[in-house]
Amino acid sequence: xxxxxxxxxxxxxxxxxxxxxxxxxxxxxxxxxxxxxxxxxxxxxxxxxxxxxxxxxxxxxxxxxxxxxxxxxxxxxxxxxxxxxxxxxxxxxxxxxxxxxxxxxxxxxxxxxxxxxxxxxxxxxxxxxxxxxxxxxxxxxxxxxxxxxxxxxxxxxxxxxxxxxxxxxxxxxxxxxxxxxxxxxxxxxxxxxxxxxxxxxxxxxxxxxxxxxxxxxxxxxxxxxxxxxxxxxxxxxxxxxxxxxxxxxxxxxxxxxxxxxxxxxxxxxxxxxxxxxxxxxxxxxxxxxxxxxxxxxxxxxxxxxxxxxxxxxxxxxxx
Amino acid sequence: xxxxxxxxxxxxxxxxxxxxxxxxxxxxxxxxxxxxxxxxxxxxxxxxxxxxxxxxxxxxxxxxxxxxxxxxxxxxxxxxxxxxxxxxxxxxxxxxxxxxxxxxxxxxxxxxxxxxxxxxxxxxxxxxxxxxxxxxxxxxxxxxxxxxxxxxxxxxxxxxxxxxxxxxxxxxxxxxxxxxxxxxxxxxxxxxxxxxxxxxxxxxxxxxxxxxxxxxxxxxxxxxxxxxxxxxxxxxxxxxxxxxxxxxxxxxxxx
Numbered sequence: 001x002x003x004x005x006x007x008x009x010x011x012x013x014x015x016x017x018x019x020x021x022x023x024x025x026x027x028x029x030x031x032x033x034x035x036x037x038x039x040x041x042x043x044x045x046x047x048x049x050x051x052x053x054x055x056x057x058x059x060x061x062x063x064x065x066x067x068x069x070x071x072x073x074x075x076x077x078x079x080x081x082x083x084x085x086x087x088x089x090x091x092x093x094x095x096x097x098x099x100x101x102x103x104x105x106x107x108x109x110x111x112x113x114x115x116x117x118x119x120x121x122x123x124x125x126x127x128x129x130x131x132x133x134x135x136x137x138x139x140x141x142x143x144x145x146x147x148x149x150x151x152x153x154x155x156x157x158x159x160x161x162x163x164x165x166x167x168x169x170x171x172x173x174x175x176x177x178x179x180x181x182x183x184x185x186x187x188x189x190x191x192x193x194x195x196x197x198x199x200x201x202x203x204x205x206x207x208x209x210x211x212x213x214x215x216x217x218x219x220x221x222x223x224x225x226x227x228x229x230x231x232x233x234x235x236x237x238x239x240x241x242x243x244x245x246x247x248x249x250x251x252x253x254x255x256x257x258x259x260x261x262x263x264x265x266x267x268x269x270x271x272x273x274x275x276x277x278x279x280x281x282x283x284x285x286x287x288x289x290x291x292x293x294x295x296x297x298x299x300x301x302x303x304x305x306x307x308x309x310x311x312x313x314x315x316x317x318x319x
Numbered sequence: 320x321x322x323x324x325x326x327x328x329x330x331x332x333x334x335x336x337x338x339x340x341x342x343x344x345x346x347x348x349x350x351x352x353x354x355x356x357x358x359x360x361x362x363x364x365x366x367x368x369x370x371x372x373x374x375x376x377x378x379x380x381x382x383x384x385x386x387x388x389x390x391x392x393x394x395x396x397x398x399x400x401x402x403x404x405x406x407x408x409x410x411x412x413x414x415x416x417x418x419x420x421x422x423x424x425x426x427x428x429x430x431x432x433x434x435x436x437x438x439x440x441x442x443x444x445x446x447x448x449x450x451x452x453x454x455x456x457x458x459x460x461x462x463x464x465x466x467x468x469x470x471x472x473x474x475x476x477x478x479x480x481x482x483x484x485x486x487x488x489x490x491x492x493x494x495x496x497x498x499x500x501x502x503x504x505x506x507x508x509x510x511x512x513x514x515x516x517x518x519x520x521x522x523x524x525x526x527x528x529x530x531x532x533x534x535x536x537x538x539x540x541x542x543x544x545x546x547x548x549x550x551x552x553x554x555x556x557x558x559x560x561x562x563x564x565x566x567x568x569x570x571x572x573x574x
Binding site for chain 1: 430
């Protein structure tokens with residue numbers, strides 16, 4: 001626990017220092033880091049419902065897309081400033097998660113995953129039919145070429161999501177979510193209102209995701225359904241979280257850093273066809289060898305390297 | 320909610336539970352007096368766990384009613400039952416495996432009967448007291464998954480105690496324990512009952528059930544077939560028949 005807290009502080013401090021970097025970076029690095037902050041924030045958000053509450057959502061990209069479209073509509077049609085539009089996106093995403101979550105968070109395991117996948121696909125298709133949202137042809141947003149602005153905004157969201165996770169991890173809410181993940185019936189008899197806690201966790205997860213989606217829309221200044229409802233985003237959120245450590249405070253951010261770094265390295269080597277193959281192999285290896293991600297190795301010191309502990313972990317994943 | 324003046328802590332009235340074609344409970348009426356230790360025994364498959372689940376609101380009866388402290392809980396969501404002071408343990412232990420022993424117990428104290436009126440700090444302090452009480456303090460910082468079976472059974476009791484219950488339903492908390500561990504568990508249950516907690520104890524370990532119960536009820540094929548003092552119940556021919564078959568029950572009713 002103490003080691004975990006130190007690591008959290010160290011990473012927040014490192015990220016805060018990152019705010020000083022943009023004037024010293026070229027445009028490509030600003031772009032790469034902004035993308036990393038974005039993916040890390042999405043993974044941190046996914047971790048709240050998937051890692052803490054243990055409900056594997058394949059529908060979080062819904063809130064990314066909804067956030068993006070809400071921001072586009074608010075800025076383009078309602079002529080709101082970005083901050084107002086982003087807050088509206090955040091609120092709308094949270095409200096949608098609560099609305100969908102109430103019925104479908106009663107489902108468990110695969111059933112929940114499939115239902116969330118249905119929502120993501122359905123929402124993308126719905127948006128593509130709405131004339132007010134440009135049907136399938138997408139929407140443009142006011143152009144802002146100050147890319148440092150997006151760097152700082154995404155970084156701010158990432159730091160906020162890590163601080164939020166750190167706060168809930170030691171709170172009544174956090175313990176309730178973990179208890180639900182470990183055994184929902186045992187949680188209920190101790191007095192935990194599982195339905196309400198799960199909905200709250202998904203709404204919080206969606207709020208962060210919606211804000212990221214809004215920022216992304218303004219950043220790229222053009223969005224269409226296949227881009228912002230792309231299930232690959234959702235898959236990446238899950239992989240990054242699993243790689244870092246689901247249900248840990250900073251695991252998802254660490255996982256996205258590693259995956260982004262590998263992606264950049266392979267990309268820079270111009271081996272692009274192999275890039276995806278290597279990533280795929282990494283994912284398979286992670287799930288087999290590091291079922292709890294790399295966090296236990298960062299916080300548990302040498303003890304976590306104990307082979308017996310690793311074997312026990314492996315057994316635990318193969319119930 | 321003003322509690323009606325009633326002698327019974329838990330009352331089941333004509334409870335029927337059907338799982339498809341199987342009748343698990345077939346019209347069970349049972350009253351648990353405040354402050355008593357009630358032993359609930361019966362052969363495998365008699366419906367003991369189902370009755371405990373119905374009384375704790377984790378299983379809805381097909382028909383019939385359950386009252387806890389005079390309140391009808393038949394349609395009350397499980398998580399609200401603890402608000403009436405009723406806690407339970409599970410026969411198949413359900414620890415929060417990735418939390419420490421102390422955190423497991425703290426979850427009971429963070430929610431439980433006092434709900435959210437307690438600060439986190441106070442909940443952890445309460446958890447530490449429960450750990451002392453049940454003898455798990457030395458394992459407090461270990462992961463719950465590392466405990467022995469006896470330890471996990473003890474953790475089940477500790478989590479339930481941390482909710483500060485008035486009624487505690489215990490489902491085979493002694494199964495699989497060594498004789499010495501059974502003695503320790505019996506001491507703990509007597510101590511808990513001494514502090515004013517009503518206990519309903521489902522148990523296969525006869526020595527334990529005879530040793531601590533003030534009253535015993537016997538369930539067989541979903542029905543209550545006997546009730547009374549422990550010594551009288553085990554001498555009841557119907558009970559012997561239920562456990563051992565007709566040959567041992569005396570008389571010539573059997574083949």
